[in-house]
Amino acid sequence: MNFYSSLxxxxxxxxxxxxxxxxxxxxxxxxxxxxxxxxxxxxAYIKCxxxxxxxxxxxxxxxRHVVTWNSMISSHVSHGKSKEAVxxxxxxxxxxxxxxxYSFSAIFKAFSELGLRRHGQRAHxxxxxLGLEVLDGFVASALVDMYAKFDKMRDAHLVFDRxxxxxxxxxxxxxxxxxxxxxxxxxxxxxxxxxxxxxxxNEYTLASILIxxxxxxxxxxxxxxxxxxxxxxxxxxxxxxxxxxxxxxxCSMVEDSIKVFNQLDYASQVTWTSFVVGLVHNGREEAAVxxxxxxxxxxxxxxxxxxxxxxxxxxxxxxxxxxxQIHAITMKLGVDGNKYAxxxxxxxxxxxxNIGKARSVFDVLSELDVVSINSMIYAxxxxxxxxxxxQLFERMKKLGLVPNGVTFISLLLACNNAGLVExxxxxxxxxxxxxxxxxxxDHFTCMIDLLGRSRRLEEAAMLIQxxxxxxxxxxxxxxxxxKIHGEVxxxxxxxxxxxxxxxxxxxxxILLTNLYASxxxxxxxxxxxxxxxxxxxxxxxxxxxxxxxxxxxxxxxxDLSHPRANEIFEMLHKLIEKVKTLGYNPxxxxxxxxxxxxxxxxxxxxxxxxxxIAFALWKTIxxxxxxxxxxxxxxxxxxxxxxxxxxxxxxxxxxxxDAKRFHHFKGGLCSCKDYW
DNA sequence: GTAGGGTTAG
Numbered sequence: 001m002n003f004y005s006s007l008x009x010x011x012x013x014x015x016x017x018x019x020x021x022x023x024x025x026x027x028x029x030x031x032x033x034x035x036x037x038x039x040x041x042x043x044a045y046i047k048c049x050x051x052x053x054x055x056x057x058x059x060x061x062x063x064r065h066v067v068t069w070n071s072m073i074s075s076h077v078s079h080g081k082s083k084e085a086v087x088x089x090x091x092x093x094x095x096x097x098x099x100x101x102y103s104f105s106a107i108f109k110a111f112s113e114l115g116l117r118r119h120g121q122r123a124h125x126x127x128x129x130l131g132l133e134v135l136d137g138f139v140a141s142a143l144v145d146m147y148a149k150f151d152k153m154r155d156a157h158l159v160f161d162r163x164x165x166x167x168x169x170x171x172x173x174x175x176x177x178x179x180x181x182x183x184x185x186x187x188x189x190x191x192x193x194x195x196x197x198x199x200x201x202n203e204y205t206l207a208s209i210l211i212x213x214x215x216x217x218x219x220x221x222x223x224x225x226x227x228x229x230x231x232x233x234x235x236x237x238x239x240x241x242x243x244x245x246x247x248x249x250x251c252s253m254v255e256d257s258i259k260v261f262n263q264l265d266y267a268s269q270v271t272w273t274s275f276v277v278g279l280v281h282n283g284r285e286e287a288a289v290x291x292x293x294x295x296x297x298x299x300x301x302x303x304x305x306x307x308x309x310x311x312x313x314x315x316x317x318x319x320x321x322x323x324x325q326i327h328a329i330t331m332k333l334g335v336d337g338n339k340y341a342x343x344x345x346x347x348x349x350x351x352x353x354n355i356g357k358a359r360s361v362f363d364v365l366s367e368l369d370v371v372s373i374n375s376m377i378y379a380x381x382x383x384x385x386x387x388x389x390x391q392l393f394e395r396m397k398k399l400g401l402v403p404n405g406v407t408f409i410s411l412l413l414a415c416n417n418a419g420l421v422e423x424x425x426x427x428x429x430x431x432x433x434x435x436x437x438x439x440x441x442d443h444f445t446c447m448i449d450l451l452g453r454s455r456r457l458e459e460a461a462m463l464i465q466x467x468x469x470x471x472x473x474x475x476x477x478x479x480x481x482x483k484i485h486g487e488v489x490x491x492x493x494x495x496x497x498x499x500x501x502x503x504x505x506x507x508x509x510i511l512l513t514n515l516y517a518s519x520x521x522x523x524x525x526x527x528x529x530x531x532x533x534x535x536x537x538x539x540x541x542x543x544x545x546x547x548x549x550x551x552x553x554x555x556x557x558x559d560l561s562h563p564r565a566n567e568i569f570e571m572l573h574k575l576i577e578k579v580k581t582l583g584y585n586p587x588x589x590x591x592x593x594x595x596x597x598x599x600x601x602x603x604x605x606x607x608x609x610x611x612x613i614a615f616a617l618w619k620t621i622x623x624x625x626x627x628x629x630x631x632x633x634x635x636x637x638x639x640x641x642x643x644x645x646x647x648x649x650x651x652x653x654x655x656x657x658d659a660k661r662f663h664h665f666k667g668g669l670c671s672c673k674d675y676w
Numbered sequence: 677g678t679a680g681g682g683t684t685a686g
Contacts (some may be wrong), residue, residue: 070678079680141680142686204682211683231677243682273684305684312686339684348685369685407685647678 004037012044015356020044040066047074066097072108082110098130105138105644120146134162141170150179153186166197172205175212184212188221201228203237210243214250222247242271249278272298273306285313289322298513301327304338311344313639318630318657320352326363337366343375350379352656353628371402378410383662384672405437412446416453418673425449441467445474452481453675457490472502476511483515483551491515509535518589544608544631546616555611558603562615572614579645585643587638607650609656611641617650626653633656634676644668 004027011020038057042439045054058064058072060398069092076085078354089107091250092099097105124143127133130165134140140163141230147156160166160174165185171194178187188547191209194201201209207228226244234240241264248257252481261267261275272295279288290609292310295302302310305386307330314323327345336345340349342365349358358379368525373396380389393411408431415424429445431437444467453461460478465468475498482491498508513528545554553562562568595603609631616627635643656663664671 039677045679065677065678074679086682103677109680136679138680145681167680174681176681202681207682239683243685246683268683270684275684277684303684308685343686369686376686385679 005040008037008040008044010427012040012047015048017048017050018561020048039065043071044472046071049079051075051079051081060644063340064095064097065555066092066100066103070100070102070106071099073103073110077106077110077113082113082214084113085110086116089123099126100130101132101139103135104132105136105142108139108142108146111357112146115150117150119144131297133159134164137163137167139167141167141173144170144173144177146182148173151181153177153181153183166194166199168199168202168205171199172202172208176208179208179212179215182215182255182334184216187212188216188218195252201232203234203240205661206234207239207243210247212241212245213244217251219251219253222251238268238271242268242274245271246274246278249274252282254279254284267300268302269300269306273303276306277309280309280313281317285317287600288313289317290321291297292326296329301333301601304335304341307335307338308340308344311341311348315344315351318352318547318628319627320348320354323348323352323403332417337364338360339367339369339372341363341600342373346372346375346379350375350382351657353383353657353664355379355385355664368399368401370396370404370407372412373401374404374406374410374469376415377407379408381414381417382663384417386414386420386423386676389414389418390420390423397676401434405450407441408437409446412443412450414452416446417672417676419454419673421454421456437484445477448474449477449481452478454485455481455485457485457487471499472508475501476508479511479515480506483511483518486515486519488515488519488521489628503641515644527616528651542608542631542633544612544626544629546612548616548619553612554613555608557608557611559608559611562611564615568611568615569620571618572605572610575614575617575646576642578649579642582645582649584642584645587641590594590636590638604636604638607636608641613643613646613654617652618644624652626655628655628657631656631658634660635663640670 001099004023005025008020008082011023027037038061042054042057043242045051045057054072054075057069061068065070066079069088073085074090076082076088083109089099089103089110092103104123106122108120111117111123124133127139127143129651131465131517132139133143133273135359140159143159144156147153156174156177159172163170171190175187175190178190187209191201191205194205194240206225209227210222213225229235229240229244236334241260245257245260248260257275257278265270272291276288279285279291290308292302292306295306295438300317307326314320314326330345331343343359345361345671346358349355349361352414358376362372362575364378377389378390380386393403393407396407408427410429412424415421415427424447431439431443439651444463448460448463451457451463457478460481464474464478464517467474475494479491479498482488482494495508495512509532512533513525516524524664531640541556543556545552547569555562586601586604588597588604590601609629612629613627615630618628635656640663641652642665644664645668654665658663661672663676
C-alpha cells in the first residue's frame with residue numbers, strides 16, 4: 001500500500017503518464033482494493049494532464065470527499081473545460097456535499113468564462129450563506145475577477161470593500177478589472193490605497209498599473225512606478241518589461257521605450273509585438289518594419305496583433321512590396337482569415353490601389369464584423385467604386401451588423417468619389433434619422449463636397465448653416481466647389497468668412513488665387529499673390545514619387561535633379577508627341593500663371609506626375625507591370641487627361657494616388673470617370 | 677490533499 005502510494009506520488013511529481021498507467025495496471029492486477037489509493041491516482045492523473053482517466057476513476061468512486069470534488073472542478077477549469085467544471089459543481093450540490101473556499105475560488109472563473117452571470121450570482125449567494133465570501137482571500141479575489149469580467153465593476157468593488165484582510169491578489173484583481181475597462185484613474189486610486197496600506201505590489205499589479213499610466217499619458221507616475229519595478233527586483237520579468245515599454249510608448253516617449261527594449265535579455269512574442277505596435281503608434285513606421293524583420297530573424301512567430309500593426313505601417317508608407325511579403329507570412333501561418341490581420345491587409349491593398357486583392361482578402365475572412373466590412377467599404381470608397389461600397393453596406397445590414405460612424409463616413413466618401421449624388425443624399429438622410437449615430441463635421445464636410453462638386457452650391461451652402469462651428473476645412477470644401485464651377489462671386493463671400501475664422505489660412509488664399517487664374521482674372525491673381533507674399537504664406541510644392549523595383553524616386557515640376565534626367569525627358573517628349581497624335585491637347589486652363597500660350601504648354605509638360613510616369617515607363621520598358629505613382633496634392637486636370645492617353649498608348653495600367661483618392665488608368669479610361 | 681490576478685490590435 002505504502003509502496004504504491006509513493007510510486008503514484010513520484011509519477012505525479014515527474015508527470016510521467018506512462019509509468020503512472022503501468023503502476024495503475026499493476027495495482028488492479030495485484031487484486032488490491034484500490035479505492036484507498038483512488039484519490040491519489042486521481043490526483044496523479046490530473047497532474048499528468050490526463051483528465052479523462054481521472055474522471056473515469058472519480059465516477060466509480062463511492063463516498064466522494066469535497067477535496068476530490070474540488071480537484072475535479074479546478075483541474076477542468078484550468079484545462080479550459082469550464083462546462084464540465086460547472087457540471088461537477090452542480091452534481092456536488094445534488095449529492096449534498098457542501099462547497100468550501102477551494103470550490104468557490106475555482107468555480108467563479110468557470111462562470112465568467114462561460115458568461116453564466118445568473119449562475120455566478122447564485123453561487124455568490126451560496127458563498128455568503130456559508131460565510132465564505134469575504135473571509136477567504138481566494139474566494140473574494142475570484143469574485144472580484146468574475147464581476148469585473150461581467151462588466152460589473154460596482155459589484156466587484158463592493159465585494160472588495162467587504163474584505164477585511166486585503167492581500168496583493170485581491171488588490172490586483174480590482175486594479176486589473178478597472179484597467180481592462182479603461183477606468184485607468186480608478187485603477188491608480190486603488191493602487192495608491194494599496195501602497196498606503198503597506199501591501200507590496202508584485203509583477204501582476206505593476207504590469208496593469210503601468211498600462212494605466214500609459215493610457216492616461218501620466219508619465220510622472222509611470223516613471224515613479226518604473227522606479228518601483230527596479231526596486232522590487234521585477235525588472236527582468238517579461239510582463240513588467242512589456243508594460244514598461246508600452247507605458248513609455250503611450251506617453252510618446254519612444255526613445256525610452258527603445259531603451260527598455262534594448263536592455264532586455266529576452267523578449268517574448270508579446271514584448272516584440274508591443275514594441276512594434278508602439279513604434280507604429282508613434283509614427284515610426286520604418287523602424288517598426290525593421291524591428292518586425294528582426295523579430296522574424298529571431299524565429300519569433302508573429303501573431304495577428306503584430307501582423308496587423310506592421311501592415312498598417314506598410315499602408316501608411318504605401319510600401320506595397322513589403323506588405324505583400326507580410327501577406328505571404330500571414331498566409332503561411334494560416335491567419336489570413338483573422339479579422340485583425342485581414343482588415344489591415346484590406347487597408348494596405350486599398351491604400352495601394354489594388355482593389356482586386358483587397359477584395360480577395362475580404363472574401364477569405366473567417367469572421368465578418370463591422371470593422372472588417374468598414375475596411376472594405378473604405379477601400380472601395382478611396383478607389384472610386386461607389387456601387388460596390390453600397391452593395392457591401394446592404395450585405396452588412398443583411399448580416400444584422402449595426403453600422404457605426406465610420407461606416408457612414410466611408411459610404412459618403414464612396415458616393416462622393418463616384419459622383420453618386422442621389423445615393424449620397426439618401427445615406428445622409430439615413431444618418432440623420434439614425435438615433436445611434438451622431439452627425440459629425442466630417443459627415444457634413446463630405447456631403448458639402450458632394451453637393452458642391454455636382455454644382456448644387458446653394459444646397460451645400462444651406463447645409464453649412466446647420467453646422468455649429470463650421471471650421472476652415474468645411475468652408476474650403478465649398479470654396480473648392482466654387483473653383484470647379486467658376487463661381488467667383490460666391491467664392492469671394494466664402495473667402496471673407498474663412499479669413500474671419502483664420503486670417504492667415506494659406507490654403508484658402510491659394511484656392512482663391514487658382515480660381516481667379518482659371519477665370520482669367522489676372523489682376524486679382526496679382527493682388528492675391530502679393531497678399532500671399534505679405535502674409536509669408538508658402539504654397540506646398542507639388543511632389544510626385546514612384547516606386548520602381550523597391551526604390552522610391554521623387555520628382556518636382558521641371559525637376560532636372562534626377563541622375564537619369566536626360567533619359568526621362570527624352571521619354572517624356574516621345575510620349576507627348578505620340579499622345580498628341582491620339583488627340584491629347586494640352587489644357588492650359590490648368591496653368592495658374594499669366595504666361596503666353598507656348599510657355600503655358602511647356603510648363604504643363606514638366607508637371608511632377610508626368611515626370612514620374614515617364615521615368616517609370618522608361619525604367620520598365622518591355623514589362624507589363626502596373627505603374628503606381630503618388631502625389632502629395634491633387635492630380636492636375638491636364639495630367640489626368642494625358643495619363644489616360646498614355647495608358648492607351650502603352651497598354652500599361654497606371655494607378656495614381658493623389659492627396660484625395662485613387663485614379664486607375666487603363667486603356668485610355670480612368671476609374672473616376674473624370675469626376676473627382 | 678486542492679486555489680487566485682498580468683503584458684499585444686482595428
